[in-house]
Amino acid sequence: MKEYLLLIRENIDNYGKMTPEEMQQDIANHMKWVEQLIENGNFKGGNPLMPDGKHIKGKSKIVTDGPYIETKEGISGYYFLLAESLEAVTEIAKGCPSLAMGGTIELREVMQMPE
Amino acid sequence: MSQKGVENLTAHLFRENSGKMVAVLLRHYGVTHLDTIMDVVQDAFEAALLKWRFSGLPENPSAWLMKVAKNKAFNAIQRENKSTTFLEEHFTSNSNYSIYENFSDFEGDELSDSQLRLLFLCCHPKLSPQNQIISTLYILCGFGIPEIANALLMKEEAAKKALSRSKNLFKESGNLLLKDNFHPSPDQIDMVNTITYLMFNEGYKTTRSPQSIDHDLCFEAIRLTKLILNLNDENKSESQALLALMFFNLSRFESRFDEKEIPLTLEEQNRDKWNNIFIEEGFSYLKESTSSEKVTRYHVEACIASLHAAAPSFTETPWPQIAALYSTLENISAPNPLIELNRIIAQSYFLPFNLIIEKLDSIYSDNDERLQFLLSTSKGDIYKRNKKYKLAAAAFQQALNVANSPTDFRFVQKKIEECMKAD
Numbered sequence: 001m002k003e004y005l006l007l008i009r010e011n012i013d014n015y016g017k018m019t020p021e022e023m024q025q026d027i028a029n030h031m032k033w034v035e036q037l038i039e040n041g042n043f044k045g046g047n048p049l050m051p052d053g054k055h056i057k058g059k060s061k062i063v064t065d066g067p068y069i070e071t072k073e074g075i076s077g078y079y080f081l082l083a084e085s086l087e088a089v090t091e092i093a094k095g096c097p098s099l100a101m102g103g104t105i106e107l108r109e110v111m112q113m114p115e
Numbered sequence: 116m117s118q119k120g121v122e123n124l125t126a127h128l129f130r131e132n133s134g135k136m137v138a139v140l141l142r143h144y145g146v147t148h149l150d151t152i153m154d155v156v157q158d159a160f161e162a163a164l165l166k167w168r169f170s171g172l173p174e175n176p177s178a179w180l181m182k183v184a185k186n187k188a189f190n191a192i193q194r195e196n197k198s199t200t201f202l203e204e205h206f207t208s209n210s211n212y213s214i215y216e217n218f219s220d221f222e223g224d225e226l227s228d229s230q231l232r233l234l235f236l237c238c239h240p241k242l243s244p245q246n247q248i249i250s251t252l253y254i255l256c257g258f259g260i261p262e263i264a265n266a267l268l269m270k271e272e273a274a275k276k277a278l279s280r281s282k283n284l285f286k287e288s289g290n291l292l293l294k295d296n297f298h299p300s301p302d303q304i305d306m307v308n309t310i311t312y313l314m315f316n317e318g319y320k321t322t323r324s325p326q327s328i329d330h331d332l333c334f335e336a337i338r339l340t341k342l343i344l345n346l347n348d349e350n351k352s353e354s355q356a357l358l359a360l361m362f363f364n365l366s367r368f369e370s371r372f373d374e375k376e377i378p379l380t381l382e383e384q385n386r387d388k389w390n391n392i393f394i395e396e397g398f399s400y401l402k403e404s405t406s407s408e409k410v411t412r413y414h415v416e417a418c419i420a421s422l423h424a425a426a427p428s429f430t431e432t433p434w435p436q437i438a439a440l441y442s443t444l445e446n447i448s449a450p451n452p453l454i455e456l457n458r459i460i461a462q463s464y465f466l467p468f469n470l471i472i473e474k475l476d477s478i479y480s481d482n483d484e485r486l487q488f489l490l491s492t493s494k495g496d497i498y499k500r501n502k503k504y505k506l507a508a509a510a511f512q513q514a515l516n517v518a519n520s521p522t523d524f525r526f527v528q529k530k531i532e533e534c535m536k537a538d
Binding site: 012015016018019020021022023024026027028029030031034046047048051076077097 | 124127128129130132133157160161163164165166167168169170171172257258259260261262
């Protein structure tokens with residue numbers, strides 16, 4: 001099994017427009033998805049990220065609140081997944097409920113360093 | 116990954132907690148902070164959404180949400196009040212109300228008290244019944260604007276506007292939420308009962324497809340009526356009768372539609388599908404409600420509903436008794452063609468049919484399309500029962516002209532087909 005980093009990028013503002021019932025449904029969808037990953041042995045770990053952060057750029061080290069000014073779009077969380085190949089993990093990632101909310105997913109294989 | 120999985124996420128947990136959190140926070144901070152508190156509660160849900168979907172549920176989700184909302188409210192309102200000393204004054208004057216000490220105790224009297232105060236605020240006498248329902252559903256019951264608009268058959272924009280006007284009125288209306296003693300008058304209780312009654316009817320009526328949130332509306336109406344129940348002895352029997360009525364009606368909820376989502380008449384419903392637990396609940400409240408001398412419209416309506424619930428089959432329905440109860444209802448209510456219509460329908464099962472048609476024709480329907488619809492379908496049904504299929508089909512055809520929902524439309528079309536087949 002290889003290890004992959006899955007980054008979820010989404011517009012946090014979208015959640016402000018959801019009703020309590022819809023938000024609860026979204027949580028349920030995510031939990032079901034993660035439970036499925038665990039059951040299939042694809043889950044290694046993951047964490048949500050706080051919506052606010054800092055963005056530091058270049059030699060001049062200019063600090064801003066984020067790369068995007070107009071929206072609260074950003075990385076909302078990450079998972080480490082286990083899968084046989086990039087193709088296999090891509091299929092798995094298609095099940096991520098954030099996609100239905102208009103989110104974007106980035107997948108990267110974690111390079112295994114020799115001991 | 117946490118120990119608690121998705122199966123522990125109680126249905127409607129967010130929606131139910133929304134109203135409770137708003138009620139408790141408003142009780143503490145006062146209605147001038149209504150918008151802030153609604154935002155804070157929404158923020159708490161967002162925080163839960165971002166965290167729980169990775170980490171699973173916390174041990175006590177309701178307490179977790181309340182704690183987050185409490186912290187956010189404290190910070191937000193402190194920011195708002197930076198220039199004033201409001202907070203400190205407020206805390207010292209409310210020292211008996213220990214919002215900061217124990218939030219895990221999120222049930223019990225204090226919670227009911229907060230919710231009751233908020234309910235009475237939402238049912239502000241200056242608002243129309245429709246707007247009282249909108250405010251109650253949004254602020255106290257945690258429904259979203261799209262859900263409310265759908266339930267009340269109105270545009271989202273209109274619901275939003277009505278809500279913002281109501282909120283402004285609440286903010287001006289002073290400190291009902293902060294008063295030490297909260298004793299609503301019998302008239303106020305009476306009005307709130309009317310609102311829960313209307314809310315229930317909104318959820319119960321069959322004019323739209325059964326897959327919306329109707330069921331939840333009915334349950335919320337019952338929950339709120341139960342909150343009012345013990346407020347004072349004078350109104351108790353009235354609330355009990357209302358609950359009896361709600362439970363009798365709720366017992367038929369699942370059998371009101373066929374598999375094509377066409378509404379079924381009482382005669383067509385499969386009585387085996389009626390929910391016996393709700394019927395028993397109805398009888399138990401009805402019995403309690405008769406311990407007082409007072410007879411309200413809810414008592415009479417609950418009695419009528421109980422006779423239907425107790426009849427083993429449609430043919431065994433005690434129509435003369437039901438007709439007499441409708442007459443009683445006419446005597447104690449303002450003139451209402453709907454009650455009259457229902458009385459005539461009950462009479463149609465034991466009085467000569469020409470007389471019944473005459474009585475129906477004498478009801479003045481003015482420009483009320485809903486009433487015209489009900490009159491025409493009732494006439495159609497009475498003709499059909501008396502095997503006058505051509506006249507029945509014609510009456511149903513008239514109903515079709517004023518049908519204003521897809522379910523009404525399908526219902527009448529089915530009736531016309533039945534008439535044509537039988538003729």
